[in-house]
Amino acid sequence: MTDDVCVLLPTYDEAATVADVVTDFRDNGFTEILVIDGGSSDDTRERAREAGARVEIQSGSGKGQAIREAVHEHITAEFVLMADADGTYRASDADAMLDPLREGTAEHVIGDRFADMHEDAMTGLNRAGNTIFNGLFSLIHREDYGDILSGYRAFTVDSFRRLRLTADGFGIETELAVECARHGVRTTVVPITYLPRPDGSNTNLHPVRDGGIILMAIYRQAKTSNPLFYFGSAGGVAGLAGALIAAYVAYDWFVNTISHNVLAIVAGVGIILGVQLLIFGVLSDLLVTLHGETLDRVEALEREVDEAVEAAGVESADDDAPDASEGKDRADPPEQ
Known part of the structure; x- marks a missing residue:
């Protein structure tokens, strides 16, 4: 049953991959797919619509703002399955992500990319940065979520609305993990497969700049949790x-x-x-x-x-x- 799930795909210049991602989720039985676009300058929105997704243009900018706006204003389903539109996640992992929500054992699910990461899916610098951030998060916030920067998440709308989220950019994943730990949101980690980006697809992530944002987000949130x-x-x-x-x-x-x-x-x-x-x-x-x-x-x-x-x-x-x-x-x- 997928009527109770909305697949959320935040996008910005993902024309090379968004249609394949939407098609993958539709082939796996998901009918409600929302693409919220941050003002792409390519054909992202058109290709998403052609593939069968509902497309909304966010009023602000940044991934964090897009997710908050989508959940609060455009989603009526009970569960949200959030993924990146860059082709690095598989729709076949969706059931494993959603099962803890439907069984009532969790309110927020994080997909652990390191459980099955393809060799070329992440650079050595990104791997090192992820290891440091995860270790620092566990030390500060006293929770081990395995992969706090994963973009593959499943959560209940009710639990999301209990969180106090302010991050606009790529710090949103870190803030989600911190807020779940702070508010006692039942969180579980599920192993997933992480694929390399397809040829012709460029990342919007800047390792040094965004790494600094993530580091400051982890440290800044420690003043109330630790x-x-x-x-x-x-x-x-x-x-x-x-x-x-x-x-x-x-x-x-x-x-x-x-x-x-x-x-x-x-x-x-x-x-x-x-x-x-x-x-x-x-x-x-x-x-x-x-x-x-x-x-x-x-x-x-x-x-x-x-x-x-x-x-x-x-x-x-x-x-x-x-x-x-x-x-x-x-x-x-x-x-x-």
């Missing part, structure tokens, strides 16, 4: 810089009898700032932990209240039901 790392890392850098400067000042003072008053002040400020940031990180981490425990208790109380109300409703319905024996007594005439 403040000890966020403030502690900044404090560590400041403290280490101050300690190194202080060591240089002390060495020049004791060995060469040369004083560096200004550097000494800078060293002191750096050390004090580092200690203060570390203390602030510890306190913030404590507050986040207590806040999480409070939310867990509130949710547990809400569940207990819902169960009590449901049980009371059942008992009330039983009390209101007429007793069969009483009805029989009223129906039978008294014996003479």
